[in-house]
Ligand SMILES: O=C(O)CCC(=O)C(=O)O
């Protein structure tokens with residue numbers, strides 16, 4: 001079947017291809033006799049123990065109530081909370097998000113089912129040769145070539161037009177429907193959140209999220225690591241190259257940590273909430289007022305963690321720059337084309353620097 005993707009969308013798929021061949025972690029864990037010192041070596045990080053982790057702080061991640069934002073009596077106070085969350089945390093939980101429970105339940109169910117499939121069944125999705133790496137350990141390779149202890153499925157999604165994408169996994173057979181529904185509902189939710197974020201800045205929605213046309217979904221499975229859970233990372237420290245990211249913590253197993261004042265703060269999954277974070281492009285547009293905060297995922301000795309991230313981006317042709325009305329003082333970020341930024345972000349050629357650093361205007 002001919003891919004219905006348009007030019008810029010298929011370019012996105014090209015840039016997400018894995019730069020190095022890597023073994024599928026879930027498969028590796030399943031055949032435990034292969035977990036030798038040699039195979040583990042690529043995952044072990046000697047220095048994670050040195051990082052300070054602040055337990056007991058997770059409850060403080062702001063909780064925003066979408067119902068209160070939609071109520072004229074409570075909107076002002078809730079917007080103040082949202083503004084504080086974006087400035088101070090870069091992360092917030094959203095309750096009363098409006099996604100139907102059954103849509104979330106069906107998506108969670110199918111994500112769990114997908115990762116339970118044997119490897120060749122996961123890979124069984126029609127795709128044009130060489131076009132995308134839909135399933136597998138993708139581009140998450142840190143500079144020292146240490147690998148992340150995770151398996152992932154990345155789907156480019158822009159419902160409802162692209163339900164006919166040729167690379168949906170064939171199993172579970174309800175997957176395309178459940179993930180498609182979730183994706184459509186999430187898009188509606190994101191419009192609200194982007195509108196309210198624009199309101200916290202007193203700018204026009206069209207200037208901000210109004211051009212967020214692209215939603216990419218990434219489902220991640222973090223296998224347990226019995227032998228050395230404190231020596232591997234599920235996801236290396238990074239900030240998201242999106243405008244905003246919306247995370248569904250599929251089975252509510254803890255693992256995500258966010259960096260705040262140079263310590264890692266664990267995020268306690270909130271079963272009723274969606275977790276939203278500020279991405280690099282929103283940081284650029286707000287001239288640094290809203291922070292795209294670094295985060296990572298740790299591994300549990302006994303429990304698997306499953307999550308689904310939805311990255312919201314403006315279309316690839318869009319040009320991003322600090323919005324004049326928001327700038328206080330100096331302009332700190334360059335003007336970037338979304339496509340260029342996405343390529344840089346995914347290129348793994350950053351010499352230890354974050355993509356965001358390249359968008360900063362260096363002080364003269
Ligand atoms: O799995 C998670 O909790 C976070 C995943 C993440 O940070 C990402 O997909 O960018």
Ligand SMILES: [Fe+2]
Nearest residue numbers: 238239240295
């Ligand atoms: Fe992330």
